[in-house]
């Protein structure tokens with residue numbers, strides 16, 4: 301088990317470069333198995349989810365290598381095997397192998413996915429999509445089995461009951477090689493979906509309308525990658541560092557940003573009184589003066605992202621007055637609240653509404669990162685707090701934040717990751 305140690309209270313400055321988007325990368329890697337030729341991804345973040353996906357590829361005899369943000373995947377010797385081992389549970393996006401294997405082999409057996417514990421995360425819309433394409437879906441001892449009919453999958457009109465990133469991506473993965481036309485309505489519009497469509501279209505797929513709520517796919521026989529694909533910048537990582545810059549910065553430049561992907565988030569920062577220079581692919585955040593409290597309600601893209609609700613909370617604590625945060629996508633995404641309270645924050649949850657008040661002083665203590673964005677929230681709170689903050693279960697942060705210790709140290713932060721086991725053996729040796 302890993303711990304993050306932070307000595308807070310220091311002003312931070314300098315520059316940080318945002319990595320490739322986690323939520324694109326974790327779809328692009330499973331999608332690579334649709335290609336009949338080797339695939340190269342550039343600007344891949346160095347995060348645990350990538351290593352876990354590489355392990356899963358290995359189970360299928362798909363070789364991969366990862367150096368300097370470049371990931372090579374060779375799916376030419378792929379074997380069609382059930383994916384039921386423990387590492388499927390290590391992340392959410394392992395469920396993309398359902399759509400990808402179904403598209404490639406007409407069948408898939410994949411263990412139920414893991415990922416962040418942020419409340420109920422059903423996959424009924426994924427299943428509805430596969431069934432509409434002609435597949436049979438069953439649940440066998442905790443694994444999902446999806447099988448295409450003997451004549452293969454066929455295109456269909458699918459209307460998602462609710463906007464789902466995962467279901468949109470899984471339907472695309474299965475439908476790109478189905479016979480005929482698929483029309484996916486009420487689709488998610490996240491930039492990561494456009495990234496996936498661009499990548500697959502460059503392999504020969506025919507996907508139109510990604511980024512709108514109606515996606516049209518003409519099935520093609522086979523896909524083959526011919527060019528490297530560069531992953532888009534991570535808008536959630538960017539939002540996390542922008543928050544940190546507003547909370548503790550003495551002038552911080554955040555580079556490799558597509559600011560349009562952060563419109564709702566940047567509008568909130570402006571409403572709070574954060575002063576920024578938004579450049580072509582970077583944002584400079586000036587040291588903050590007095591901040592105004594705001595109310596936040598998370599919504600599907602282009603609304604305020606649920607993944608930024610927790611990271612922005614420590615900044616809200618600096619503003620005067622009473623603030624309210626409502627997560628309409630994951631109302632139970634509140635595992636940061638008891639931890640912030642232990643650090644001295646005045647923050648409560650009533651009927652899934654987070655209510656918080658201005659707090660002059662956070663105090664470092666031992667807290668737990670129960671999931672990735674709760675971890676990001678505590679990391680920022682720890683950097684704001686006096687004294688030492690110890691974040692246990694810091695592996696949840698490393699799941700999705702590219703080289704986070706290196707980046708924070710580059711801004712002048714006093715931060716380290718230690719392994720519990722290593723720490724124990726050190727104590728025993730002393």
Ligand SMILES: CC(=O)N[C@H]1[C@@H](OP(=O)(O)OP(=O)(O)OC[C@H]2O[C@@H](n3ccc(=O)[nH]c3=O)[C@H](O)[C@@H]2O)O[C@H](CO)[C@@H](O)[C@@H]1O
Pocket residue numbers: 323326392393420421422423424425426427462463464465466467488606607629630
């Ligand atoms: C790997 C990845 O990209 N993860 C992101 C993805 O998760 P993920 O794709 O799992 O989230 P969804 O967009 O599918 O979920 C949105 C909402 O729809 C509900 N739902 C979803 C599918 C379904 O079949 N049935 C159903 O009821 C969910 O419970 C949730 O309330 O989008 C979330 C919402 O922006 C983000 O927080 C995650 O970071």
Ligand SMILES: C=C(OP(=O)(O)O)C(=O)O
Pocket residue numbers: 322323391392393414415416418607672673700
């Ligand atoms: C919830 C998240 O990730 P995942 O869907 O991979 O659990 C996240 O990135 O905030």
